[in-house]
Amino acid sequence: MSGTDGEKLTLRADHVAGAAFVAFGAVIIALSGDLPVGALSMPGAGFLPRIVAVLTIVFGLALILRASAESPPFAELDWADGKHALTVTAITGGGILLYERLGFIVTMLLTLMALLTIVERRNPLRAAVFCVLIVGVTYASFVYGLKTPLPEFGY
Amino acid sequence: MDRRTFVIGTAACVAAAPAIAQTPFPSHAVTILVAFPPGGANDILTRPIAAALEPILKQPVVVETKAGAGGQIGAQVAATAKPDGYTLLSHNNGISGYAEVDKLFGRQPKTTRADFIPLARLIADPVLLLVNDQQPYKTLKDFIDDAKKRPEAIVYRSGGLYGATHLPMAILEKATGIPKLRHLPTNGGGPAITALLGNNAQASTQAISASLPHIKSGKLRALAAFGATRSKVLPDVPTLKELGFDAEYYLWVGLFAPKGTPADIIATLSVALDKAALSEQFKSVVNSLGQEYSYQNAKDFAAFWAADAKRSDEAVQLIGKQG
Amino acid sequence: MESTLFSLAHGFAIAFQPDNLWYAFLGCLVGTLVGVLPGIGPLSGISILLPVTFGLNATQAVIMLAGIYYGSQYGGSTTSILMRIPGEASSVMTCIDGNAMAKKGRAGAALCIAAVGSWVAGTFGVIALTVVAPPLATIALKFGPPEYTALLVLGLIFLAYMSSSSLVRTLLMACIGLMLGMIGIDNMTGHFRYSFNLTELGDGIGIVPVAVGLFGLGEILSTPSHKVIGEVIAPKFRELWPSRKEWNESYWPIGRGTLLGFIIGIIPGSAHIISSFLSYALERRISKHPEEFGRGAVAGVAGPESANNSASTGAFVPMLALGIPTGPIPAVLMGALMVHGIAPGPQLVTEHPDVFWGFVASMYVGNLMLLALNLPLVGLFVTVLRIPYAYLYPLIIMFCVIGVYEVNHSIVDVWIMLIMGVLGYALRKFSFDPAPLVLGLVIAPIFEQSLRQSLIMSNGNYFIFFNRPISAGLLIVCIVLLGMSALTFILKRKDWRDKLAAAEAGEPIA
Numbered sequence: 001m002s003g004t005d006g007e008k009l010t011l012r013a014d015h016v017a018g019a020a021f022v023a024f025g026a027v028i029i030a031l032s033g034d035l036p037v038g039a040l041s042m043p044g045a046g047f048l049p050r051i052v053a054v055l056t057i058v059f060g061l062a063l064i065l066r067a068s069a070e071s072p073p074f075a076e077l078d079w080a081d082g083k084h085a086l087t088v089t090a091i092t093g094g095g096i097l098l099y100e101r102l103g104f105i106v107t108m109l110l111t112l113m114a115l116l117t118i119v120e121r122r123n124p125l126r127a128a129v130f131c132v133l134i135v136g137v138t139y140a141s142f143v144y145g146l147k148t149p150l151p152e153f154g155y
Numbered sequence: 156m157d158r159r160t161f162v163i164g165t166a167a168c169v170a171a172a173p174a175i176a177q178t179p180f181p182s183h184a185v186t187i188l189v190a191f192p193p194g195g196a197n198d199i200l201t202r203p204i205a206a207a208l209e210p211i212l213k214q215p216v217v218v219e220t221k222a223g224a225g226g227q228i229g230a231q232v233a234a235t236a237k238p239d240g241y242t243l244l245s246h247n248n249g250i251s252g253y254a255e256v257d258k259l260f261g262r263q264p265k266t267t268r269a270d271f272i273p274l275a276r277l278i279a280d281p282v283l284l285l286v287n288d289q290q291p292y293k294t295l296k297d298f299i300d301d302a303k304k305r306p307e308a309i310v311y312r313s314g315g316l317y318g319a320t321h322l323p324m325a326i327l328e329k330a331t332g333i334p335k336l337r338h339l340p341t342n343g344g345g346p347a348i349t350a351l352l353g354n355n356a357q358a359s360t361q362a363i364s365a366s367l368p369h370i371k372s373g374k375l376r377a378l379a380a381f382g383a384t385r386s387k388v389l390p391d392v393p394t395l396k397e398l399g400f401d402a403e404y405y406l407w408v409g410l411f412a413p414k415g416t417p418a419d420i421i422a423t424l425s426v427a428l429d430k431a432a433l434s435e436q437f438k439s440v441v442n443s444l445g446q447e448y449s450y451q452n453a454k455d456f457a458a459f460w461a462a463d464a465k466r467s468d469e470a471v472q473l474i475g476k477q478g
Numbered sequence: 479m480e481s482t483l484f485s486l487a488h489g490f491a492i493a494f495q496p497d498n499l500w501y502a503f504l505g506c507l508v509g510t511l512v513g514v515l516p517g518i519g520p521l522s523g524i525s526i527l528l529p530v531t532f533g534l535n536a537t538q539a540v541i542m543l544a545g546i547y548y549g550s551q552y553g554g555s556t557t558s559i560l561m562r563i564p565g566e567a568s569s570v571m572t573c574i575d576g577n578a579m580a581k582k583g584r585a586g587a588a589l590c591i592a593a594v595g596s597w598v599a600g601t602f603g604v605i606a607l608t609v610v611a612p613p614l615a616t617i618a619l620k621f622g623p624p625e626y627t628a629l630l631v632l633g634l635i636f637l638a639y640m641s642s643s644s645l646v647r648t649l650l651m652a653c654i655g656l657m658l659g660m661i662g663i664d665n666m667t668g669h670f671r672y673s674f675n676l677t678e679l680g681d682g683i684g685i686v687p688v689a690v691g692l693f694g695l696g697e698i699l700s701t702p703s704h705k706v707i708g709e710v711i712a713p714k715f716r717e718l719w720p721s722r723k724e725w726n727e728s729y730w731p732i733g734r735g736t737l738l739g740f741i742i743g744i745i746p747g748s749a750h751i752i753s754s755f756l757s758y759a760l761e762r763r764i765s766k767h768p769e770e771f772g773r774g775a776v777a778g779v780a781g782p783e784s785a786n787n788s789a790s791t792g793a794f795v796p797m798l799a800l801g802i803p804t805g806p807i808p809a810v811l812m813g814a815l816m817v818h819g820i821a822p823g824p825q826l827v828t829e830h831p832d833v834f835w836g837f838v839a840s841m842y843v844g845n846l847m848l849l850a851l852n853l854p855l856v857g858l859f860v861t862v863l864r865i866p867y868a869y870l871y872p873l874i875i876m877f878c879v880i881g882v883y884e885v886n887h888s889i890v891d892v893w894i895m896l897i898m899g900v901l902g903y904a905l906r907k908f909s910f911d912p913a914p915l916v917l918g919l920v921i922a923p924i925f926e927q928s929l930r931q932s933l934i935m936s937n938g939n940y941f942i943f944f945n946r947p948i949s950a951g952l953l954i955v956c957i958v959l960l961g962m963s964a965l966t967f968i969l970k971r972k973d974w975r976d977k978l979a980a981a982e983a984g985e986p987i988a
Contacts (some may be wrong), residue, residue: 045671340665
């Protein structure tokens, strides 16, 4: 390890990532509760999951140990795309929530419009033309071209 | 007017009669959910019946696959669907056993048999006890004697734990008094037959339709059949009943409506199904599967299902919890 | 042999009948469409069109359905390369370098190489099918649980070559994948594992939602449109074809991928999806420039694409020769044959020579048709990249949702995709590579089941893996590979991975 004292105190990206893996492994072990472990000669339902969870914890710890040599400080990570990621995730999530209720056409028109006008701030009129065109062509090619039903309104 | 048109016409009249007060059923497309993947018996048999239903109901009949979790997903979707006759379910033996397995594991059952109204049985395919050609057994007696002599030595494959090819072996074990054989669960009937052919298992219980080509080629040998009578395609294979063992089991495919579907709609659908089952289309598919025509109407099927469910529950209890 | 040639000639006579030619073309066309449209994979494509074929005779039906099958395998690479959406598990590896090539303006070249690789693999597969099907199929039957276990151990060892990140990072990703793969009903004991009372998780987490989320959506989340403005990646028309250098780099990977894929393809069971992963790892292992992988290496497209196509042809061997479905798609094809009163099985060749040889011959014809269909379309497909990014990515999101939903008609799958998208974004931030995660997910259920089945077969004795010739052979390969890596490590101290890491960190190589 080449880090000086000052560097050792910095929180590095791999410290955070490693801790997340350790926590994940621990959660899996906790969730394994009543799954039988069995024996080495006859592994039960909880045998391999526990082994993999332990390995995850071990590798997570290894990541933490090597963090100061291998990864940039956590504070230096660039989160400039965070806002984009968050809004796109939220809009897509909304779309998924409505997909089976409002059907393909309505949901996708709303989702595409939201992405184009809220996230991309495009001209609403052009965006609307684009959305109607795309949704229409897709719907037609799936439903009539391939005879694959897409979710319908009130389905 | 030939007979066929007459039949269809009558069916349409009967179909329309009870519901004249409200909007007549069906007023739009009927969907049959198939709980198993395409290519399986459920899919192959449900499609021709749906096609034959269309002219009778005078509405489109859509077949939709809702496969997954050994048929449980389809059952669950159908159980929670609006009980208006527009959503039906095509399922098999599996539907009998879920609740009992859940009970075994102390889980709250997602669906029980009470959630469904039986409409029709499309087919009942007797199960065979099969061994591969590298085994010495020529008769069921050879098999039983060896199983008693060398407990835990014979390995059998099934298409899945507590599944329709696992339960008959448990029934056989009980009826013949042989000690438990070693069980290798696989996912699906196809892989189980593959394993048997490759001698990665010595025995299996499989339906006639799935194993017939391999029996004909001599790679697999059927020692006994689980049917009530001998099968026409395999007249040399004795039934377990003939041999003096009380064991019976079929792989069947049936249609169901969700609980709470109005009685008049059930009546309309049963009449329509009885007619559809007589169609050439359906009969030829049954034939090409190497099957005998074994359609049952709603009443007979209800009685059959009750008996089958009892067998299935007992078998699940016999197997108990593994590992 | 002579009788084979004679039968094949008879088969060609059947395949060249105008009707059959037309159905082969129709199948290829629909298959290409199905493959290119994200969302409908080969399985749903075939299942949907199965009832259409009830009206045809058996030969026509199987010719058309098979056309859809391999047509969609061809088309599947298109969305992977252009949009980084893997349509199915076998296209995941194509995503990585194929999309990287597209970003360098070589989308056309990547598509061409994928098409030619698929053609070579498909044609080789059919030749092998014609000549050696019956004996091969009998050997393939010997593949029981112990052999599977050994094969997957080999797969896990190859993991180390999958990714350019450090070994700890690769292993962590694989572990997460393995854990996700263990969700659902335990086949051996019936326990529900980590499924939070959701029946939809009973069969475990699907590969498509995870792959689409991690690769397709994850990429979109971490790429705001202001980053890509002014960046033109759509190539000029004359740049569509691969350069001489690119061709030279793809010959051997295509050859190796074809052979590897075919061998894995004939094994009954679901192992053939690992063929493209193994091919990728193999190419990287033997490449002189492993650092190019992940940044648009031609071999990273040519190898896996060929492997996945010849595996899908190889999957027909046990189906036709023994009547055993090796996966869900051959199962549907067998269902179609059964509807026509033909039981696939050992007697198929003797009882229905028209169906068998007509089908085999139509596969030669179909492969050629697909090449002729796909190469001219490359130019059309590449124009997709001319759509401005701000309009393109909402479109990709829409296709991700349709695609994932249509596989099982399950909204839970779509939620999994979104969660995986967010995870993919986070992994990218912390410089983790998701490819090993997908391989872990693919391997986990098969590995666990075959390990436990082997132990039931042997009553808990681990010697079963060394008693049987095939599994012992595979395990010896594993040990040799591990030994070789250990040796390089001791001799050189540093392998390419360290050099790469050092180069990335901008430090001089010590």
